[in-house]
Amino acid sequence: MNNITNYLPNFVFNFLISFYNFLSYRKRYSGVYNKFLVDFKSNAYKSRSGLLKIQHIRLNKFLIDALDNSVYYKKYTQKINLSEINLHDFKILNKETLRKNLNEIITLQKKNGIVSKTGGTTGKSLEVVFTKEDMQERFAMLDAFRMKQGYKLGKKTAWFSGKSIISKRDISKNRFWKTDYLYKVRYYSTFHISEKYLSYYLEDLIKYQPEFFVGFPSTILEIAKYGIKYNIKFPSNIVKAIFPTAETITTETRNIIETYFNTKMFDQYASSEGAPFIFECEKRNLHLELQSGVFEVLDDNDLPVYSGRLIVTSFTTHGTPLIRYDIGDRITLEDENKVCDCGNNNPMVKEILGRIDDFIYSPENGKINLGNISNTLKGTLGIKKFQVIQDSLDEIQILIEIDDNFTEKSKKVFIDNWIDRVGNKMVIEVSPVEKIKVENSGKFRIVKNNIKHLINGYA
Structure with a gap:
């Protein structure tokens, strides 16, 4: 990417980003996206029993689909009772097993699906394939979560992600961002967060006045700390919400960011592989999203506990079925009898502890x-x-x-x-x-x- 950006004028590269996003969003928001969005919103405040019923129906359909279409999972048909499929008939799937058996696990060719790659920060990278419908549903769920805070595609957004988009020419001009003017998204580099550059980030954010932040909280934190250190006031009532991604948030990180930018962060959990979602509500509580999958919390002996390894079965992974997948993270569940005042009856999570490696x-x-x-x-x-x-x-x-x-x-x-x-x-x-x-x-x-x-x- 940098080989291209080193030669392209800035306005041309901004245009290419807009054009690329136009093509991506056309796929993302077409097909069954709207149906998924309506269904997800209408089911959001069902009773716990209603949500569990939806989860049970979706689980059975998902397991049958995997048994029918995945070479790897077809082997299970000889071992289990197909008239009464039980999730625990399936072995726990770890990352290395997924990696080694990926060609047998996937149910479609890469050219017919959407390829997603993990960052590989804890080892080798991993590549999975989604069906187009799976990806549309994932974005419908994510958008529904963000819409509760007023987010909508086309509203000014500052995005901090792992895309390498800055050229040597940009650095010489102290310009650490690219802009999609069509959808009003400004992408800020997360690779140049140092004391000598942070003033330019903060100056541009104040000038751009985004309504929403999305992306790595560690980058947003450094910008906030710089503003506090040099007593640079950020305009009040500009940023409506911050949606952190990819990293675990500590209490200290949250406090600094929310105080400086005078807004609230709303956390969410998922993964590049396609883990089911955990969303934070307006009451600052985390909820398992039962419509998106099954969550098991197990100890080292694979026994159920309130705090332990997170094992997931995700309904939006028909292309690369994730059944009892050890995602490598840990969570602590809240008391199952505790009910949130927000009206969401999904089970609550006390804490996302992050990666096992953390x-x-x-x-x-x-x-x-x-x-x-x-x-x-x-x-x-x-x-x-x-x-x-x-x-x-x-x-x-x-x-x-x-x-x-x-x-x-x-x-x-x-x-x-x-x-x-x-x-x-x-x-x-x-x-x-x-x-x-x-x-x-x-x-x-x-x-x-x-x-x-x-x-x-x-x-």
């Missing part, structure tokens, strides 16, 4: 989760950003970006905070760096755990 493992104290890791900054000054990397059981490396307020005392407080969490036996190496790199996908990972194969239950 923890540091201490032989002395066990797992330290993302929330506790984020809190190691408490009482410190001068640490703008950090990333912790674990390549062995007895040592962690912590990269930090610092400013002039950083002192040896601050470093000691930071290390002491880590000792409180990992114990005294682990070696802690703190290394100041000029800039912590993001992944190839544009995402920032605060934790890079490379030893999961050494820990029981994560092999």
